[in-house]
Amino acid sequence: MLVHPTPLQGAALLEMEPISDNRGYFARSFCKKTLAEHGLSFNMVQANTAFNRHRDTLRGMHYQKPPYCEDKIVTCTQGAIYDVIIDLNEDSPTYCQWYGINLTEDNNLSLYIPKGFAHGYLTLTDNAGIHYLVSEYYTPSHESGVRWNDPAFGIEWPNRDSLLLSMKDEKWGNFDKTAGGLFVTEGVIHE
Template identity: 70%
Template structure:
């Protein structure tokens, strides 16, 4: 298993190193020891799956507020999607910046999402599934988000027309980078 840095502080790409033979392949998709060696002490408490019937389905940009901030490792297990994260840690050197990459069943990449980051994606193919490993239990009372097309972030989505988006994801308010304080990785809200 290989761990690659991204342009955003503490976020990482995880790549499998398959061992192949005539039967197929074997590869580690998660290893606490390897992640810790890269400064990512991830402790999984829950896994989730989201299945999307249609291409152009957009989910995001989600995160949980303290004390239930969560890290995630996300993997596309079927189909293809464009995965996006935003660093909302006010004291981070990459605060307010976004990063996106294509995750697919074919490329087998995973994205490590640190605490204090918003996460979302848009499906590029029909019948797309995404698997989440998370470090905190889902806590609806502490669920929050930022709007997928908020001009404060300027995310360059590969698809922007005829999207399928939930009413909840459409209603997130605009974010003010100069005023709004968000979740820090230590679980403190600054505002």
């Protein structure tokens, strides 16, 4: 497994290195030791799966509020998605910046998303499957988000004619940069 930096502080691309033969392949998709060697701490407590029937389904931008912030590793297991993260860590040099990457069933990439980041994706194909490893239990009372098209971030989503969104994702408010969001100071997350 290879670990590649992204333009956002603390986030990383994880790349599987398949060993192939006439039967198929074998590859590590997660290695705590390899992540630690790159300064990434990840303690998985839950694994989740999402399935999206239709292309142009947009889910996001989600995060959990302190003290239940979570690290995530996101992998597309079927089809293709455009995966997007936003750094909401107020003391980060990449605060309020976003990063997007295509994750597909064929490109062997996963996205490591640290605490204090909002996350969302747009399906690029019908029948897109996503697998999440998370470091915190889902806590509905601390679920939050920002709007997928909030001008505070200026995310450049792939051109789409119409999007399929949940009512919850349509109702997230605008983010106020001056009021601050999530931020990390010496490993402690505040709001």
